Each structure stands twice: as C-alpha cells, then as structure tokens.
Amino acid sequence: MMITNDAPLKSAAIVNKLLALRPKPNVPRNETHKPITCLRVETSTVTKEVNKFRACDGYSCFYCREWAQLLQRKHFPSAARIRKESMLTINFAQPIPRERVSGFCSKLEQNVQAKLSKDSNFDNTIISYVADSVDAWLQRTPSTFETLNTKFAPINFDISPDNVPLTETKEDPVHILNKVEAEKFHLALTEEDFPLLRTMTPAVMASLVTPDCHHTRPDYSTLADLEASRRSINEVLEKVYKECGHDVEQAVDSLWSSTSQLLKEMKEFEAARVQAVADGCFAKSVEFSQTHQDLLIGFNEYWNTIVENHKKKSKKLFAKAVSSDQVDASFYDFLDRLKKSCDLWNSEFLASQVATVRRLVESISKACYSRINVTRDHLRFANTEDAALQLKLKSILTRLEEFSNRVEAGLSKLEAEFESRVAEISSEIEAIKGIWQTESQPTTQGRLEKAANKEFKKRIKRVESLASSTRSWSITHMKTLITPETLVELLIPTLEVQMMDTEYFETTTVENLLRNHSSVIEEVTSRREQVWEEFVRGVNVGRAVLGSVLGKLFLKEGLRQIEDRVAAHKEKWLLEQIEDEVVEVTEPKKKTRKSKKASSEVSSPTDEQKPEVNFVKAVNSSPVIGVPKLEVDIDSETVSTVSVDSMPHTPVDAKAQSSIHEAIKATENLPSLPEEVDRLLSEPSADSSVGELNSMSQAELINLVTSLRKENSSLTSTLAAIRSEFTSLSTQCTTLAQALRQQEEYVQVKEQEYLKSISLKESEMENARRYVAAMEQRITLLERDHPVNQPSNSRPSTPALVAEMSRLAYKPSTSNLRHEIELSDDEDFEIDRQEVPEQKAIEA
Known part of the structure; x- marks a missing residue:
C-alpha cells in the first residue's frame, strides 16, 4: 500500500483524476491502464477514525463523536449485531384499523353484486354475508383509536431517512451515506458516486480538525440524555392514554351498539322473510x-x-240394493x-x-x-x-x-x-x-x-x-x-346512514373527552416535540460527521490508488529507457564478433584457401540468421535451454522477443546453403573470386563447407549467449525499479515523520510560551499584591524565575508540563507562606 501523508486533500483534483481513470465506455478494458472502478475502506478504519474524532470544545465535549458513533452502528451494523437484534425481535399481530364508512359500504355493495352474478344460490345467504362483513368491520380498531394512538404515540428514536429526512442541500457530505455499500469487512463507493466526493470542501476538511460547531455539554444532549427523557415522557403518555382510552372505549361501544342492534334486526327480518315467503x-x-x-x-x-x-x-245375502x-x-x-x-x-x-x-x-x-x-x-x-x-x-x-x-x-x-x-x-x-x-x-x-x-x-x-x-x-x-336482493338494496343504505352518523359522533365524543385532559396532553406534547427536535438535530450532526469522515477516507483511498498508477507508469517508463540502452549496447558486440570470425577465416596458412575467403564474404553478405538452415547436426539442447516463455515478462523482454521472432521468421524464408552455392555458381559474374571458386577441386569445396558448418555452430552459441545476457539485464532492471520504489516510499515516510516532529515541536514551544506568559502574569500579580522589600536571597528575581520556568516548561511530554505546573503552584504556595510572618513583623 502506498503511504500518503496528511497534507491537505484537494477533493476537486482527486475526483477529476478518479473520473479520468474510470473505464471508458468505448475503449476496451485491456487497453486502459488499470481503471479505478471502486473505492473500498475497511470498516475497522472507519471505526477508528470516528472514535478519535476531535472534541467539540477542544477537551471534554464529544457531542459530534457520540452521534457519529450512533449513526455508524445503525447505518452499517455488524453481522453479529444483526443476528442478535433479529433474535430479540418479536413480530406481534398488529390490529387492522377501520376504513371509512363510505368506502366500506361501497365496496360491500360491489361485492354483493359480484357474488349474485356468479352464484345463483347466493341470495339465500346474502343477509348473513352482509351482517358478517359489518361485524368483522366493527371488530377492527376504530378510527378514533388511530387518532389516540397518533396523539399518544411513544417516542421512538428511528434514524432512518423515512423518519428523519435528509438535508436537501446537494453540497453536503451527508448524501455519501446513502451511496455507500456495506460489504463484509469494507465500505465501498462505486464509480457512479465519485462526484459526491466534491462535497469535501476545504471548510469541511478543516472542520474535521478544528472544532467550529461550538457544542457544549449542558446545552446539547447526547443520546443517553435523550433516552432518559424519552422513558419519562413515554410513561406519562402511557398513563394518560390508559385514562383516556378507557373512557373513549366505553363511549365508542355505546355509540356503535345501535349498529349492532340494526344488524340483529336484519337477521330477524331475514328469518321472518324465510318463514313468510x-x-x-x-x-x-x-x-x-x-x-x-x-x-x-x-x-x-x-x-x-x-x-x-x-x-x-x-254380493252379500239379504243386502239392500x-x-x-x-x-x-x-x-x-x-x-x-x-x-x-x-x-x-x-x-x-x-x-x-x-x-x-x-x-x-x-x-x-x-x-x-x-x-x-x-x-x-x-x-x-x-x-x-x-x-x-x-x-x-x-x-x-x-x-x-x-x-x-x-x-x-x-x-x-x-x-x-x-x-x-x-x-x-x-x-x-x-x-x-x-x-x-x-x-x-x-x-x-x-x-x-x-x-x-x-x-x-x-x-x-x-x-x-x-x-x-x-x-x-x-x-x-x-x-x-x-326477495333477498330487494331487502339488501333497502337495508344496506340504511345501515350506511346509521354508520356514518355514528362515525361523526364518535369523533366529536372523543374530542370532548380529550378536552378533559388537555393540560396534561399539551404539556407532554410540548416535551415530546422538544426531545424529538433535539434527537433530529443530533442525527443530522452525526450524519454530517460520519459523511465527512467517510469522504475523507475515500479521498485518501482514491489518492493512494492514483499514486499507485503514477508509480506503475514511472516503472514502465524506466523499463523502456533501460530497454533502449540494452539495444544500443548489444548491436556493436554483434559486429565485433562477426569481424573477429571473418578475420580468423581469412588468416589461413595455405594459399589454396584464398578462394574460400571470397566465398565466405559472399555468403556473409546475406543475413547471418539464415545460416541455421544448413543441414548440419547442431546441438538442439544449447538452443532450447533459453526459451522465450521462461523469460521475465517485462516491456523490454516483450520487445526483444518480438524482434527475435521476426528474425527467425526472416531466416525461414531464406534458401538453404546448397541452393545458394548453386545459384552463385550458375550466375555469371565479373568478379575474379567466382572464377576461382569454379576452379576449386572437390576436396577444397569439402573443406569450405566444413568451415561454414563450424561458423554456423559458433553463431548459434553466440545467439544463446546474447539471450542469456538479455535475461540477466532484464532481471537487473526489475531489481533497480523495485529499489527505486522502496527508496521513494522511504523518502515519503521520512518526510512524514519529519513534518510530524516539526508540528509536535511547534505545539510544545507554543505550550511553553503560554506557560511562561501565564507565570509572568502571575508573578506580576504577586508583586503587585505584596509590595514588600525582601532580601535578594529570599526568592529569585523575576528574570531569573522566568528563565528557570522557561527551562522547565520546554519538555516534550504534556504529562511533564502538568507535573511542573503542579510544582510551580506548590512553590507559589511556599512563597506565600514565607511572606505571611514577614508581613506580621512589619505590622508589629
């Protein structure tokens, strides 16, 4: 990780550079140089930064820090805390509130018509369906109880944006909180939200170090103070709610009893209709x-x-007809x-x-x-x-x-x-x-x-x-x-009118009952609004602090990634420079080696090899790399020991490998040595060496071919040596680049330590000056209050005392300063004790 100093962060410049390093929409990802797609900060780092946030008044009030810690726990909870809260949370069935009578009755009529159109036997149970529907509606929570629940709702400290809206100012670091994605161990900010870091203005950065909020401990309440007030207010609200709720429940039940009676009569009407018709x-x-x-x-x-x-x-006998x-x-x-x-x-x-x-x-x-x-x-x-x-x-x-x-x-x-x-x-x-x-x-x-x-x-x-x-x-x-349809068409409107009338009187009755407790309700309501306003103010302060801390950390992370890109760019440039120097050095060596071999061939002891010299020159006029095409038994192990894939993948190696491959491809296209000899022999030339070659015997030609084979083997070994030398040079370049990066990091660390030591010395000198000034003022007051001439050896003079105090004050540790202040106080007390008997002697 690149270590960055605590110099002032320029948010605009960092954001512009981050936006420039984002992946381009029309450029392939492999052609861009390490694009920045996300900024990640460790959760533990955020916790440390919040925990060491500066005091509001410089020494004792941590109002901003405590609210920021609360916001961090709620916005980015840990997995263990989530599991614990989920285990402790019990979901109770919430009562369903009543809807308005007009809407309920209209829906009831629509449902009745729909059921009649679908089911032909529904008319036998239509009255029962209506009565059961209204009974179910009556079992729900009355609308007046909803009003009571709203009026006497307990205070719930919920920091979600739905409960406490965010500020509408776009230039506020608070909006960073909603865009941060919580991962397992990190907090991430995606590339689409990089522009939000522009809100980290110099004023916001300065507020993270220098307190400008002017919060004081008694005037601004923390969450612990508000919790105590919340419990007290909730107890009063619960007590008043029980008293009012009991009276309201009795009044409401008496009002809706007429509706229940009408439902009972509807059922009796249906029973009488069944008996009658x-x-x-x-x-x-x-x-x-x-x-x-x-x-x-x-x-x-x-x-x-x-x-x-x-x-x-x-048929009977003696029967009358x-x-x-x-x-x-x-x-x-x-x-x-x-x-x-x-x-x-x-x-x-x-x-x-x-x-x-x-x-x-x-x-x-x-x-x-x-x-x-x-x-x-x-x-x-x-x-x-x-x-x-x-x-x-x-x-x-x-x-x-x-x-x-x-x-x-x-x-x-x-x-x-x-x-x-x-x-x-x-x-x-x-x-x-x-x-x-x-x-x-x-x-x-x-x-x-x-x-x-x-x-x-x-x-x-x-x-x-x-x-x-x-x-x-x-x-x-x-x-x-x-029929049941005619009966329902008549009874449902009557029922609706009855319910609407009861609903109206229910509201007026509850209002009259609440007037009896108006004084207590107004007092508790005002206290609740005051506590809620303090809570909202604290949440907004915590959001601002947490957003500023996150913005600062994301800017540092962005600056670190930018510096990594710059260092990688420097490394690439350095390797390219070394590669150019290696190419310039290796080319003269090849020429000298070739010249040496040619001279060795020319210096032959016999005169019969003189035509061979001319033939070698003619052959050497073609590319040397083409010689391996000779059908000679070359040791392949010497060539295959240095493979291209085994070499380091640096920019210099890549360029050298490409040049070697091109040279090998060029040699493959060249004709073999016997074909080249035949061509030279068949072409007419004015050169005398060609005639000499034609006049050579078979034994001389065999000697010439043998010498050419030897030269081919030497060239192959030379190529392998060049490759090994190039590999060693690439390794040295990589080592030098790493050493350069380590040297740069060491310089930055030393510079940071030097700046910190300078700032520490300056703060200690300032504390010493303040202490000397305070001591001088106190000595002046003592001399003014006790204008008695005393011997010179009774206590030191003012300049000597000041010099001694200056020497004692200049200490690197604040604990020594506190100890010296206590010693100076004891010395003053001893001086006062010495002055008391002397003053008594003067008065006598």
Whole structure:
C-alpha cells in the first residue's frame, strides 16, 4: 500500500483524476491502464477514525463523536449485531384499523353484486354475508383509536431517512451515506458516486480538525440524555392514554351498539322473510297437505273406493240394493270436499301468510324510519348540513316507499287472483253437478256409467288441476313479494346512514373527552416535540460527521490508488529507457564478433584457401540468421535451454522477443546453403573470386563447407549467449525499479515523520510560551499584591524565575508540563507562606 501523508486533500483534483481513470465506455478494458472502478475502506478504519474524532470544545465535549458513533452502528451494523437484534425481535399481530364508512359500504355493495352474478344460490345467504362483513368491520380498531394512538404515540428514536429526512442541500457530505455499500469487512463507493466526493470542501476538511460547531455539554444532549427523557415522557403518555382510552372505549361501544342492534334486526327480518315467503311458506303448504289429505284425494282414487264398496254390498245375502241417491251423495261429497279444500287453503294458509308479510314490511319500514329520524335529529343538533348524507336519506325514503307499495300491490294481486280462481272452481263444480243430473239416468247403473265416462272424467280432472295450480301459484307468487336482493338494496343504505352518523359522533365524543385532559396532553406534547427536535438535530450532526469522515477516507483511498498508477507508469517508463540502452549496447558486440570470425577465416596458412575467403564474404553478405538452415547436426539442447516463455515478462523482454521472432521468421524464408552455392555458381559474374571458386577441386569445396558448418555452430552459441545476457539485464532492471520504489516510499515516510516532529515541536514551544506568559502574569500579580522589600536571597528575581520556568516548561511530554505546573503552584504556595510572618513583623 502506498503511504500518503496528511497534507491537505484537494477533493476537486482527486475526483477529476478518479473520473479520468474510470473505464471508458468505448475503449476496451485491456487497453486502459488499470481503471479505478471502486473505492473500498475497511470498516475497522472507519471505526477508528470516528472514535478519535476531535472534541467539540477542544477537551471534554464529544457531542459530534457520540452521534457519529450512533449513526455508524445503525447505518452499517455488524453481522453479529444483526443476528442478535433479529433474535430479540418479536413480530406481534398488529390490529387492522377501520376504513371509512363510505368506502366500506361501497365496496360491500360491489361485492354483493359480484357474488349474485356468479352464484345463483347466493341470495339465500346474502343477509348473513352482509351482517358478517359489518361485524368483522366493527371488530377492527376504530378510527378514533388511530387518532389516540397518533396523539399518544411513544417516542421512538428511528434514524432512518423515512423518519428523519435528509438535508436537501446537494453540497453536503451527508448524501455519501446513502451511496455507500456495506460489504463484509469494507465500505465501498462505486464509480457512479465519485462526484459526491466534491462535497469535501476545504471548510469541511478543516472542520474535521478544528472544532467550529461550538457544542457544549449542558446545552446539547447526547443520546443517553435523550433516552432518559424519552422513558419519562413515554410513561406519562402511557398513563394518560390508559385514562383516556378507557373512557373513549366505553363511549365508542355505546355509540356503535345501535349498529349492532340494526344488524340483529336484519337477521330477524331475514328469518321472518324465510318463514313468510320462502322455505317456511313451502313447509306450511306441506303441513296443510298432510293435515287435509282426505280432502285433497283425487277423483279416481275416491270413486274407485265408492264403486268397490257398492260391489261388496251387492254380493252379500239379504243386502239392500244400492240406490242412485247414495251414489249421488257420494259424488256430491267429493265436489264439496274439493271446494272446501280451497276455502281451507285461503283461511288457514294464505290469509296467515299475507298477514305475516304485511307485519314484516311494517317492521322493516319502522326500523328504517327510526334510523332516518335519529340521523336527522343528530344533524339538526350538530347544526351541520351534510349534502351527501341528506341525499342518502332521501334515497332511502324513496326506496322504502317503493318497497312498501310493491309488496302491497303484490299482496292485493294475490288476493284478487285467488278469489277469481276460487270463483272459477265453484262455477265448474256447479256445472259438473248440472251435467251429473241432466246427462245421466237417475239409476245406479246410469250414475256409475256417467262417472266412468272419459269426457266427464276429464272435466273433473280439470277442476282438480285448477285447484292444485291455485295453491302452487299462490306459493310461487308469495316468493316474489320480498326477495333477498330487494331487502339488501333497502337495508344496506340504511345501515350506511346509521354508520356514518355514528362515525361523526364518535369523533366529536372523543374530542370532548380529550378536552378533559388537555393540560396534561399539551404539556407532554410540548416535551415530546422538544426531545424529538433535539434527537433530529443530533442525527443530522452525526450524519454530517460520519459523511465527512467517510469522504475523507475515500479521498485518501482514491489518492493512494492514483499514486499507485503514477508509480506503475514511472516503472514502465524506466523499463523502456533501460530497454533502449540494452539495444544500443548489444548491436556493436554483434559486429565485433562477426569481424573477429571473418578475420580468423581469412588468416589461413595455405594459399589454396584464398578462394574460400571470397566465398565466405559472399555468403556473409546475406543475413547471418539464415545460416541455421544448413543441414548440419547442431546441438538442439544449447538452443532450447533459453526459451522465450521462461523469460521475465517485462516491456523490454516483450520487445526483444518480438524482434527475435521476426528474425527467425526472416531466416525461414531464406534458401538453404546448397541452393545458394548453386545459384552463385550458375550466375555469371565479373568478379575474379567466382572464377576461382569454379576452379576449386572437390576436396577444397569439402573443406569450405566444413568451415561454414563450424561458423554456423559458433553463431548459434553466440545467439544463446546474447539471450542469456538479455535475461540477466532484464532481471537487473526489475531489481533497480523495485529499489527505486522502496527508496521513494522511504523518502515519503521520512518526510512524514519529519513534518510530524516539526508540528509536535511547534505545539510544545507554543505550550511553553503560554506557560511562561501565564507565570509572568502571575508573578506580576504577586508583586503587585505584596509590595514588600525582601532580601535578594529570599526568592529569585523575576528574570531569573522566568528563565528557570522557561527551562522547565520546554519538555516534550504534556504529562511533564502538568507535573511542573503542579510544582510551580506548590512553590507559589511556599512563597506565600514565607511572606505571611514577614508581613506580621512589619505590622508589629
């Protein structure tokens, strides 16, 4: 890590450099030089910086530090603290508050209509659904209790931005807190949020060292002080809330009892409706059929019994013959029973059911009218004119009148239709009697034959069907008089008006009850607001301090990364310079070696090798690297010992390796040595050496080729030596670069220690000067208060005392200063003790 000094940080310059070193959008990442994407600071470092934050007054008030520590614990909690708080946290079921009556009733109507459209059998339970829904709504917390909970809510010290909003000033370091990402052991700031570090102005940086907040201990409360006040206020709030809550609960329960009573009446109305026109009506019809089943027997069954009885009597000995009068009496008895069943149905069933329906309509109207009148009286008493409520009252009255008229019209139609049908049945019975008398012989056989006639039976069957259909029609018509839908359309608006009236009076009742405790409530509310304001002020101070500390640490980290980039750039530049020097040094060596080898070849002892010298010169005119293409048994181990991949990857090595690869590729394209010799031999040349070469014998040519092979081997070994020398030079360059970096770091460390020692000496000198000035002032006061001439050896003179104090004051440690101050105080006390007897002697 690059060590940076404590020199003033220039936030604008650092941020501009960080933004310049960010990854470029259109530049590949490998072409940029180590882009800076994130700044990370250790959590322990932040904790240390906050814990050693300066005092507000210079020595004893740590208001800013304590609030910053609180904000750090809450904003960036540790994993252990999170687990502990999660284990101690218990989630209780929170009561659901009531919604407004108007919204609840509108939703209830929509739900009822939706269920009726989906389920055809829902009309049987629609009243129960409405009553259960309203009961569930009544079980919720009243809206007045929400008001009480808001008014008597205990103080909760929550530092989240939702509870304590952040400052709207964009040039404030507080906004750094929201952008910092907490990792496991670090706090990170991403590249998108680097511009926030511009808020670390010189004034903010100076405030981290020099206190400018002017906080004093008694005037500004810490969190511990506010906690004590919070507990006291919460106890008073809880006590007042219990007293008010008990009274409010009783008053609210009494107000909503009328709504509960209306729900009870709704259920009773539904039960009466079921008995009057629904299942109860059908049950009564079944009971009537069972009671009067002898009257409701069919003609065939009845007449067959009569015929069987007549046959049995005629077969008995000494039995009287059945006369036609007896047959007529039996037939007339059936017709009388049929007419009597209609009369009994009207008297025993229909009349009672109609009376029940009328009583039900009267009860519903009475309940609705009573609620409407009560609501009107309340509005008149409160001197309020609620247009919406008045409109609802008029709508209920209209619906109630339509409901009553519709039911009464249905009952009237039922009675009239039943009378007309009974009259039709009576007329048919009289017609049948006339046909029986006129169209049959007045004998037993004639009567029986007429009774067995098909057309006559059909007419009797028609009368029976007419009587049965009259009973069935009356039951069906009764069901249409009062349906669950019509009942709900009337009762839900009435219920809504009742609930709205209760809701209004609930609010006024609670307000009247709270007036009895207004003095205590106002006092506690003012204390709560004062404590809350102090808490908000402390949270804002803690946010500012923590944001400033984080900004400073992020700036230091950014400066460190920038210095690392600069050092890497210097290292790269130094390696490039060394590489150029290595290239310049190695080229003359190659030339000297080549010249030496050529001279050795030229200095041959015999004259027969003179043409060989010219041939060597001709061959040497081509690139030397091309010689390895000769088909000579070269030791490959000497060449492969120095591989390119095993060399250090420095910029100089990379450039040298690229040049070597290019040279090798160039040699691969060159022709082999025999081809080059043939070409030289075939081409005509004016040079005399070529003629000499042609005149050479086979043995001389073999010697020439052997010498060329030897030269090839020597060149290969020379190339390997150059490579090894280049590797050693690269290693030396790397070592020099590391030594240079260590020297720079050592210089920076020494410079930092020197600056710290200078500042420490200056502070100690300043303390010494202050101490000498204080001592001089005190000596002056003592001389003024005791103007007595004393011997010179009784106490030292002022200049000598000042010099001695200066010598004692200049100490490197503050603890020695405190000890010397205590010693000087003791010496003054001894001087005063010596002056007392001398003053007494003068007075005597």
